[in-house]
Amino acid sequence: MAASAILFITLAFLNCIRFSLAFDPRPLQDICVAPALGLATSTCKDPRLVTANDFYMTGLDRPGPFNAYGVTFVVASVPTMPGLNTQGQLFLRAELAPNGYFPPHIHPRASELTYVMEGAVEVGFVTSFPDYKYYSKVLNKGDAFIFPVGLVHTVQNVARGKSVTTSSLNSQNPGFIFLPDSLYAAKPPINSSYLARASKLDENTVKYLQTKMWFG
Structure with missing residues (x-):
């Protein structure tokens, strides 16, 4: 098999893996009730x-x-x-x-x-x-x-x-990623000079925004 064909098949396979991991897996049984509070669990309630x-x-x-x-x-x-x-x-x-x-x-x-x-x-x-x-x-x-x-x-x-x-x-x-929070409420703070250059804002404005309470 030509090297280009092998490369194509390999990339297609990796892309399928990436796509399958992008969403929740399909359940393998009728129900799997979470046994305790939490976003997800690998075990099920009896x-x-x-x-x-x-x-x-x-x-x-x-x-x-x-x-x-x-x-x-x-x-x-x-x-x-x-x-x-x-x-x-x-x-x-x-x-x-x-x-x-x-x-x-x-x-x-x-x-x-x-x-x-x-x-x-x-x-x-x-x-x-x-x-x-x-x-x-x-x-x-x-x-x-x-x-x-x-x-x-x-x-x-x-x-x-x-x-x-x-x-x-x-x-x-x-x-849930709220953009203002992710930029200005990160802990520890993102470098204010970098944020000022990336946002085309004055650095003092960025420092002020980093003191505010945000959605999250």
């Missing part, structure tokens, strides 16, 4: 001890107080619904006060389908280098929008009153 309550959660309509961004949300995940373990799902219900918003963020391991239950939100996502194209849309009650996996996306309330959304993410641990 099936003899499993009850319907392991697949149940209440309180999604009762979020807590609004945070500094005018957002409050409740999450159905493995810690709150152990039956979600190995099912590749996370569900979020959010309420946004007038002018409330989620800072630009990404989910490195999941796409996100958002549905508007009440109010109106402006959403959008940005494609990767070199285009950085921004696709945005105002969603009203009954509308839905998909955020592709791993892309920076934005959500802000544009209604006069509060807005309510639900989101389904196709990973039990999708990851």
Whole structure:
């Protein structure tokens, strides 16, 4: 076999491995209820001890107080619904006060389908280098929008009153990376001179931003 053909097959094989590791693995059994609180577990609760309550959660309509961004949300995940373990799902219900918003963020391991239950939100996502194209849309009650996996996306309330959304993410641990936090709230701090040059900002501005409280 020619060396070029061997190289092609090897690269294709490695790419398949990389792709398969990018998303949650398919379950190998009907259920694998998490035996204790946690995002994921390799062991399962004894099936003899499993009850319907392991697949149940209440309180999604009762979020807590609004945070500094005018957002409050409740999450159905493995810690709150152990039956979600190995099912590749996370569900979020959010309420946004007038002018409330989620800072630009990404989910490195999941796409996100958002549905508007009440109010109106402006959403959008940005494609990767070199285009950085921004696709945005105002969603009203009954509308839905998909955020592709791993892309920076934005959500802000544009209604006069509060807005309510639900989101389904196709990973039990999708990851939440808020861009302002990752840059300015890293511990220990990222070098302020480097951030100033990378962001085209004055270094004193960067140092000031590093003192602020961020979403995460």
